[in-house]
Amino acid sequence: MSGVHRFPVRVYYEDTDMAGIVYYANYLRYIERARSDWVREIGVDQLAMKAEGVVFAVRRVEADYIQPARFDDQLEVETTLVKLTPARMIMSQTVLRAAEVLFRAEIVIACIGPGGKPARLPAELRALPIAVGS
Numbered sequence: 001m002s003g004v005h006r007f008p009v010r011v012y013y014e015d016t017d018m019a020g021i022v023y024y025a026n027y028l029r030y031i032e033r034a035r036s037d038w039v040r041e042i043g044v045d046q047l048a049m050k051a052e053g054v055v056f057a058v059r060r061v062e063a064d065y066i067q068p069a070r071f072d073d074q075l076e077v078e079t080t081l082v083k084l085t086p087a088r089m090i091m092s093q094t095v096l097r098a099a100e101v102l103f104r105a106e107i108v109i110a111c112i113g114p115g116g117k118p119a120r121l122p123a124e125l126r127a128l129p130i131a132v133g134s
Contacts, residue, residue: 005041005079007034009095011069021068027103028061031093034077035107043124054119059088060108067102069095075102084128087111087118 009030017023039046039056049055069075076096083090088110095103113119120126 003080005034005038007037007077007079009033009075009077011071011073011075013071016071021070022073024065027063027065027095027105030075030077030095031079031103031105031107034079034093035091035109038079039125042128044122049122053114054122055112057110057112058107059110061105063103063105065103067097067100069097069102073097081128082106084121084125086120086126089121089125 011022015022015026036046046056074097078094078096080092081089082092088108091107091109093105093107094101111119111121
């Protein structure tokens with residue numbers, strides 16, 4: 001699978017703050033769910049990875065909050081794999097309400113093994129059609 005992965009999200013009352021808008025940290029939850037769904041769709045079993053002592057870890061997040069989302073909004077998270085190396089991936093994620101961009105983030109995900117040492121990404125990820133080191 002390559003291209004853009006799309007993940008729907010509904011804003012619930014519990015997602016909002018006192019001003020009635022989505023609390024800023026919840027955007028990180030939304031994009032995490034979308035990445036988990038993307039990984040599952042391409043055939044990576046994170047529980048099997050964990051059993052082998054290898055996990056994903058967010059190494060870096062750069063986020064832009066552009067417009068607020070509100071209670072009951074129907075949002076969509078778009079996830080795109082930007083760069084792939086043997087032990088990490090860089091992803092671009094955008095949260096939209098219809099065509100309106102609300103939030104953008106660039107995420108660096110590292111694959112780590114025992115003791116927090118870098119580990120190779122699963123074969124399903126390394127096989128994606130993005131040149132290593134691009």
